[in-house]
Amino acid sequence: MRLRSWVVGLSLVLFGSAAHAAEECPAKSTSMDDIIAVLNAAPSCDRAMTLFDACAYGASGDVQFGEAVEKKCEADFVGRLRTPQKLSYQRELRVCDRKYRNKSGTMYISATAFCRAEVAQRYSRRALKAGRAGR
Template sequence: MRLRSCLAGMALVLMAGVAHAAEECPAKSNAMDDIKSALNAAPSCDRAMKLFEACSYGASGDVQFGEVVEKKCEADFLGQLKTPQKLSYQRELRVCDRKYRNKSGTMYISATAFCRAEVAQRYSRRALKAGGAGR
């Protein structure tokens, strides 16, 4: 019974990975620097997130990619946040940091990077929507 539930869990992880990689990575190569360059060149937070999903390693290297996405998204909102909103944003990032901290394996480090990037993307979308800017 345990094996069956373990296999079901692994299947879900694999399907999630396939869903993330629906788009092919447009970077020149799979080298970290090439992927970071593609992320930095993305015209928007949402596009950077799509590239992150397409180019991710599913391992600890995703931390660096996630940091690029966070910075790109933060450019849309961080300077506009008042102190309570900044504290709320930081709290949400810490939730991501704690979510998988007791798990072993580099895929959990990747999941943390995605969680943090998704929080930044959510804040970016709210700021763009409030400002009437398009994505």
């Protein structure tokens, strides 16, 4: 399982030192607007997800970052989904929304945002793979 940014944040609280992330956030600052700009400028869904992981707050602010990643990933597939596939996608997003709903703490809000972004990434990868196979 991939190390989540909220785990990194928890590590900072518990141990007082930064855990080594796979990549540092390339945003100009830690402001939400700067991070969202980096996510929106990502050339692909996978890159946006990598940046989300690197730039995440590990708190409720990650909802906006996750939404930017979802939007980036959905560009690869959402217009091509048939009704059953759309319903399946929406159902998977709802599973993420319910997964941590009875947990308290902003790190669970972050985990929900990551879950939703991962669902969108999975659908993006499938669509891109199907597009390459159809050539």
